[in-house]
Amino acid sequence: MFDGLEVLENADLKNYCTFKIGGKGTIVFPKNVVELKKVIRECKKNHNDYFILGNGSNLLFPDNNLSTILVSLKHFNKIKEVKKGKIFVEAGVNLFYLNHFLKENSLGGLEWSYGIPASMGGAVFMNAGAFGHSIFDFIESVKVLHNSKVEVLKKENINYTYRSSNIKGIILGATFNFSYCHKHKIDEKQQYFLTCRKSCQPYEQFSAGSVFKHNIDKKIIPAKLIDELGLKGTKIGGAEISKKHAGFIVNNGDAKAIDVLAIIEYIKYKTGEDLELEIIYVK
Ligand SMILES: Cc1cc2nc3c(=O)[nH]c(=O)nc-3n(C[C@H](O)[C@H](O)[C@H](O)COP(=O)(O)OP(=O)(O)OC[C@H]3O[C@@H](n4cnc5c(N)ncnc54)[C@H](O)[C@@H]3O)c2cc1C
Structure with a gap:
């Protein structure tokens, strides 16, 4: 499908995101716009979804294999x-x-x-x-x-x-x-x-930055709300609400995507707010 292009099949997605969570997937690395157009064309022709991968610092990948093709622009580096x-x-x-x-x-x-x-x-x-x-x-x-x-x-x-x-x-x-x-x-x-x-951030731990967006209209700062409810340090599996910054969920080493998703649901339940995710769950 991607003849002549740099492709990584069966890639460990945990190596392509700062959360260090995820199953396996296919990543294509076009070197220029011509190759990028070819990737998109091939994905469309084969009815395959694709997703543009930056540095993976705002992403949560699923635990199972990802059928969506990841397109990395790491060669666009000038x-x-x-x-x-x-x-x-x-x-x-x-x-x-x-x-x-x-x-x-x-x-x-x-x-x-x-x-x-x-x-x-x-x-x-x-x-x-x-x-x-x-x-x-x-x-x-x-x-x-x-x-x-x-x-x-x-x-x-x-x-x-x-x-x-x-x-x-x-x-x-x-x-x-x-x-x-x-x-x-x-x-x-x-x-x-x-x-x-x-x-102020759990910088040395694996995370994807702030999990929820601020709600500007309702003046809700999720980290403040979570902190006030005493939820820092809450753990599900290998995922934990950071003790340092309540807006971050950290991976203690062996967290699964389902652990992170469960904590997200738990936070929404405890706060009673339908908080909007800032991190993106790639499916
Ligand atoms: C420790 C830590 C600290 C952080 N601090 C901050 C902070 O202070 N402020 C802040 O705003 N964020 C912060 N973040 C979150 C994250 O770094 C940002 O959201 C960042 O903008 C994501 O960039 P990325 O290249 O990693 O994109 P990815 O996470 O790979 O992708 C994010 C989204 O951007 C899209 N995308 C990526 N590249 C392209 C492209 N070339 N064209 C079109 N779409 C594209 C993806 O498809 C996806 O929808 C932090 C994250 C961590 C882990």
């Missing part, structure tokens, strides 16, 4: 400086590497994202954010593959809100604007934000 301060970043670039590049080039603005284990494509798709900033603050346009055509979407034509965007299609890359900042200042800020992150 950064190009268009002109001073304006850079084009391909979707597969991870945020650690991007932050390193920005520091080396004295470009400031994204330091708050240092430590988010995401790919740029995933961060844009989810409108990742922290410490009062979000990735869209710096975006000029997003390049996508949509209906077999490459299009450039200007920021003003994209609807992005808290932890979501309405981008249709596959994000190939994005153009960002950053401002000049002294290298050592950038370094200082990156380390500061990483330290904050490590002090």
Whole structure:
């Protein structure tokens, strides 16, 4: 089906997500847009669902085998400086590497994202954010593959809100604007934000970040609600509500997806709220 392309069959999905949970699945690694189009065409022809895999830092894979084909853009990994301060970043670039590049080039603005284990494509798709900033603050346009055509979407034509965007299609890359900042200042800020992150999140444990979205309308902060109910440390199988941050569920080593799903249901039951998931359960 994917003749001539890089494919991993029977891949251990736990190695492709930060939760370190999951059964087996097929992952395709197109090297360019031509190959990516071929992957999509083949999936459609064979009536196979496909799912774009970023760095897997917001995903929960099922325990059984996944029939959905995962499409990784890890080979879309280039950064190009268009002109001073304006850079084009391909979707597969991870945020650690991007932050390193920005520091080396004295470009400031994204330091708050240092430590988010995401790919740029995933961060844009989810409108990742922290410490009062979000990735869209710096975006000029997003390049996508949509209906077999490459299009450039200007920021003003994209609807992005808290932890979501309405981008249709596959994000190939994005153009960002950053401002000049002294290298050592950038370094200082990156380390500061990483330290904050490590002090309040279970950073050394396997997780997929915040499990639930804030409910802006009802002013519900799930982590606060869960904490107030004394649910930190609740365990089902190998999954546990983090003792450090009630908004995270951590995998103690041998957690199954069903353990995580059971804790999610337990939290909804205890809070009495139909909390919206931020993590994505890939089926
Ligand atoms: C320790 C930890 C800390 C975290 N801290 C934060 C935080 O501070 N702020 C925050 O916002 N999030 C945080 N997260 C969650 C997560 O990192 C973000 O949601 C991130 O944006 C996901 O990016 P990813 O590349 O891992 O995407 P994935 O998890 O692989 O995918 C997420 C979604 O994006 C889609 N997607 C990925 N790439 C593309 C693409 N190229 N085109 C179209 N769709 C695509 C996927 O199909 C999926 O729907 C944290 C997670 C962890 C584990």
